[in-house]
Amino acid sequence: MAVYITSMGKFLPGEPVGNEEIEDYLGRIGGKGSKSRRRILEQNRIQFRHYAIDKQQNSRHSNAEMAACAIRDALERQAGGQQEIGFLAAATTQGDLLVPGFASMVHAETKLPVLEISTHHGVCGSGMQAMKNAYLQVQAGEHERAVACASEFPSRAFKHTRFQQQAAYRDAPMPFDTDFLRFMLSDGAGAAVLQREPAASGLSLRVEWIDNQSYANRYDVCMYAGQTHGSASSLSSWLDYPSVHEAADDGAMNLKQDIRLVNEMPKVGVNRFFELVEEGRIDPHRIDWMVCHYSSHFFREEIFRLLQLGGLTIPEEKWFTNLYEKGNTGAASIYIMLEELLYSGRLKPGERVLCMVPESGRFQTSYMLLTVVGSEGESASSSAVPQQQREPEAPQLEYDAGNLVQERLVRRLVQVWIDFEQRLAGVPIIRKLYEGRFTMDDYKRLMVNIRQQVIDGSQWIARAASYIPIEHIELRSAFIAHARDEHRDFQILERNYVAVGGRLQDIQSGEKNIGSEALSAYLFQRASREAPYDLLGAMWIIEGLGCRMARYWGEMIQTQLNLTDEQVNFLLYHSESDENHFERLERAVQHPMLTEEIASRIVKTAKTTARLYLLQLEELDHV
16 A cells, blocks of 8 residues: 655744854853864754754753644645544654653644554654654554654753753863764754645655664664763663762763764665665665755765765765754654755656665664655645635524424524534545545545445435325325435436546445444434434435535535536535425424424434434445
């Protein structure tokens, strides 16, 4: 099953911070500027970065909040659809809390509905682990839509006040393995939406494969926090100290990098590249864009050198990075780079994008191959334009003025309808329509899934007619006329399906989904009882959909998919024919047989039918 990245989002806190301002935010340890700063910045060549702390070193965001902002940015770019997200994978190096997991905190910040989550903890590679988890969840059919995100907030760990209080460095300079990272890392978050189909418009990125490899069995720890260098294995963790204070005093809590060992990282990454070429998974000549997360320009040059030694170079003009303008945001970097490239207008359908993320934590390497799909000239799915959604309004139902039973019945039915229409707007397939993201596949799925209910409609109405007492023969005649009018409507639906490229045998062999089964069973059960007047409530909902929603939806579908009247006339026709059916419903409501008891049953049946109809739309394809 193909999986597509259909939207991406980012969050970079605050204004860009230039090199001369870094210590205005992070502070000067002991009041003195770092002697290593200039050399480190000359090597990494980063010009700007972002911090989620201010110059007073107060946090302006939490790490989870930044991730949530990136997720919202991604969802808004393709017109929302939060209810459809079934899986969230969240990655970071250091979360806001030790417990619970980062994904739980991000889920709470996003206010997404109940869903499955997964936390990925590590360094740069954790972002790719989250991406692969989301990719596999969608590919396996576990979820139709997933979000992967990564967020980093290292600046608050580099505040000068944290180091000034540590006994280990009171009379000694800050070790280079810690000072180095203060000028390497910055804050930010990125997110990607993954789903089974490409975006309705613009460009998407089809995920061909993701390869994550760990080499922890071959190397010592290189980038770490929670221990001091050379700790005995039995006392290797900050948790093994007598107190947290003593662990902090010893520098165990500081984020550090083994500078000598980190030079192994490019070798590990390039070696895996050669292996993937040998396996036939990468053809260097077919790569149009190389998106590589390197933490410093120094490592870019080393990667180029190693590739040339192996005789497999990718021309420099194909490499894309925003390290120098956006900074090194660790696990979030690959998301922030892809977000910029996707919306840059530089991608073309058919191009291949190879992503590389080496990690020095204890050495991991990640590769991801993407193919650009969509319409040339459109930068991304953000071009989808939400439709103007109407305020809920019940269909007009006339009643005899002064008849309190009729008046109360109509008032209660209107309340049922308003609730029903509001809930309809939240059903995934309908929300996609309202948000301008409706696809041809959505239209076909909708037709296949409602066909059986359309066939059953005339049948349960005809059955109900046979149970109406002879003294109310005019109501029986109305039911029979209604069934006669609708008994061939399914054929219009089949013609629409074929007219948009579907195969007749596919729609004719379709099964009821579980919502349709429940709706049909309920309506036939009610229709098989003596004097089933309460089914007027079911007609209120179903015929109301025709009067109030059919043309509205039909014209939206016609506009979004550029269809002719003949391809959507089932919906267009029902907006007119169901007005005639509503006149019969009005005559039934005005009938002398109506009592308070019957009215209450009508309302309950309307509520039940509304809920089951929603279930039918919510459970598309779930047979």
